[in-house]
Amino acid sequence: MTGWLASFLDHPATYLKWGWFQISISNLIVILIMLALFAAAILIKFPKGRE
């Protein structure tokens, strides 16, 4: 693997910390994507199926 992805993956995770709570940026991104998918699934209209 080469390029920006390799350099992004090839170092220890960066953590965000508030008191007792800490989370890696990668895990935070995954959770935010899941929340966005959840919101999109509710808000985006489903294509109309057969009558």
Next chain:
Amino acid sequence: MSTPTHEMWTARLRSSWQRNLPIEKLLPDDQPAYVASWIYVFGVATIAALGVIIASGIVLAFQGPAWYHTSDIGNFTNSMHFWSVQMFFAFMVIHLWGKFWMAAWRGNRVRTWITGAVAFVVSIATAFTGYLVQTNFDSQWISFEAKDGFNSVGVGAWFTVTNLGQMLLLHVAFLPLILGVLTLVHVLMVRRRGVVPPIDAIPANLEVRK
């Protein structure tokens, strides 16, 4: 055709199956209008991801670590197994959020909810044993970190995370079997009771077909 003998367990099972899950419910070709929403897609997306996990896992089991650690196609299959697990959990959690906020245990569906919740827990155990059988330094580190936790709660003698043979058999045989059965029962229960309607649906739509 003779009248079924109701003393026979086969006849009782058959009549119970036909009463509770007739073929029209088992293989429906239509769903209520409220099912036309993206939020109802994540259950089947979870099952689709599980299918990819099982298929790639079977290939990994046949080819072995010497193949999936060294060859390009082996690395690809190994990655496909890993990433389909990530998709599986993401879809399952979104499915869980959706079902929680629509109180999907309504309408006598509590056992559907419970089998789903137990399947979630078994999935975590299956994924955990998967991390332990990667046969690399990552699995070695995870097992040596985890052993103290399991020993501290007194289960280390039966569930030995540093025992590769035990973890491998749990990961490829016992836990997938339990998860497969739970998934099957969960889906059959959804078929039997129907997909849960929205909370604000009119009462007539909340009635469950017997």
